[in-house]
Amino acid sequence: MKSLETRLKNPLRTCTASPSKPPPSPAFGGCPHGAKAEEGDSPGSVLSQSSRSEAPQARRVVVAAAGLGTVRSGSLGTGAEPSARSSAFSPSPARWGSSQAGGGASVPHQPGRRRRRRRRRLSGAAQQGERLTMALIRNRLGLLVLGVLVTFVLYLLLPAIQHERFTSRAGSHKAQARAEEKGQQDVNVTVLTGTIAGSPSILFREGFLLQRAGTPSPKRLEVVFLHGQAFTSKTWEDLGTLTLLSEEGYRSVAIDLPGYGNSPLSDSVSTEQGRVAFLLRVLKELGIQRPVLISPSMSGHYSVPFVLVHGAQLKGFVPIAPVGTQEYTAQQYQQVQTPTLIIYGERDSGLGAQSLQSLQQLPKHKVVVLPDAGHACYLEKPREFHEVLLAFLGELQ
Template sequence: MPRTRPVLPLLFALLCCVVLLLLLPAARRHGPSRRPANITVRVSVLPGDPAVSYMEPAVPGPLASRRPAVLLLHGQAFTSSTWQALGTLELLAAAGHRAVAIDLPGYGDSPPAGMLGTQQGRAAFLLYVIQQLGLHRPVLISPSMSGRFALPFLLAHSEQLAGFVPIAPVGTREYSTVQYQQVQTPTLILYGDRDTGLGHQALQSLQHLPKHRVVVLPGAGHACYMDKPEDFHRALLGFLGQLQ
């Protein structure tokens, strides 16, 4: 008596083929995932200084050539991966901006670097990072501790920036009203209404920047971008849109 081939395995195989055929067009349409990659580049202020780690999403679309790049620094309790976790890097890339988040020396995957004990040294360091990354007049986002780098850079090289977004940065009292008044960089001053310390203190100095606007995020503390990420992203994208 002839043996009959089992029916169920054949039906299962046929079903798998149908599912694969249905999924292939969607895979072609959406393409590969745009998850950020953690890349390391050597950005030495002096020979022998360690490399600086940075994160950058996949290359954005054709509008990127017409929209300013964005360089994101971080606070003392955070790293470049904070901006990945919040979705900020992906959001900026989707909007057509080249978005780069670095680990400042001694944080994340960036080892400590020498010659950063002065304002001039930190400004020179940040200038060299921007040059090495090929960022042409980026918008600089500077929360909290990163003000030690961003503020001296802003006051020494404001012509190198298309915009500045300070988020309750430290060190604002180290500069005079006259120094701030000489900066013509468009600025978005951001802080949370529950940050009654650094937020208000920074505003007192930064409000002397001639081309500034202020956005206060309700219900947010010192790291307002963590407390209210949607409100933060909305304010940031609105500011970037005005620069185009």
């Protein structure tokens, strides 16, 4: 009791902090942090001395308290320096985040990361959609270009196919129309195929005029058809020429040259003499005497030397832009007395014009130019070709 009374009477008495218990708070007149107070000193001077002497320790206390909250300025003394430093070390929510209760580890708080991830996902989806769209456009463009190319090719090929079908049908329809106009209802024409035996074997087609029993068969002029490199004897059948000539009273025969159609290739026709002998054999096997020889394009290798050597065995000669005419002299052509009808297309500036320069040396020739026709003028202008051919055959009878 006496000791307590003495302390109450003299509050500025020197005090020493006990190591076993904390010093009394300054609010009750105690000495903060074990500072010794002398008599006559004011409480403010004691506190300021204690604060100055314990500044490093105050800094450590402020730093340690940063995780638990803001330090009150009165807990470290009345000076301005501890409160300023405590505010400087106060935790920032934006930097450290909220602390866990009981001194746990802090968790960073970054609200912009989710938005960036979401933007990346949306951007990746948009880029993938653009790639798919471009791939679809490229595929459709490729299909469009392919369709245009196919259409262009068909545009180039279909006219020739349609023209060939049209000429074939036109020839057969024209033959039927002629039969109806003449009232020859008892006449029927068929085209048969046969083979000449030998080496090589030769396929031929012939138009036969079928008549009623008792109808006399007139004496007919015989016509033999050769063909060009890209064609066969069936060309003349499809064109309707064999049927037309049979209806007009002519014997019409077309052959497949060796190496074309159904006639095998033979070395016997590799020379000029062999080709001439080949034609002599065909005429003999078919029983044809003094025929009219029709020779387009490539078949000139057979017909031209035959005319120059055996022209007297022909009733007439119809060259249609044949090859090989420049291999012979004008004197050789002038010795031929066979009536000749030279036919070529107006647009055939190649073989048509070249063959004309040589063939016009024949003494008995006439020239017919089919307008707006090319090299295979008989295919492009079948009606005009048939008309001039029938007119020429009529002159020979």
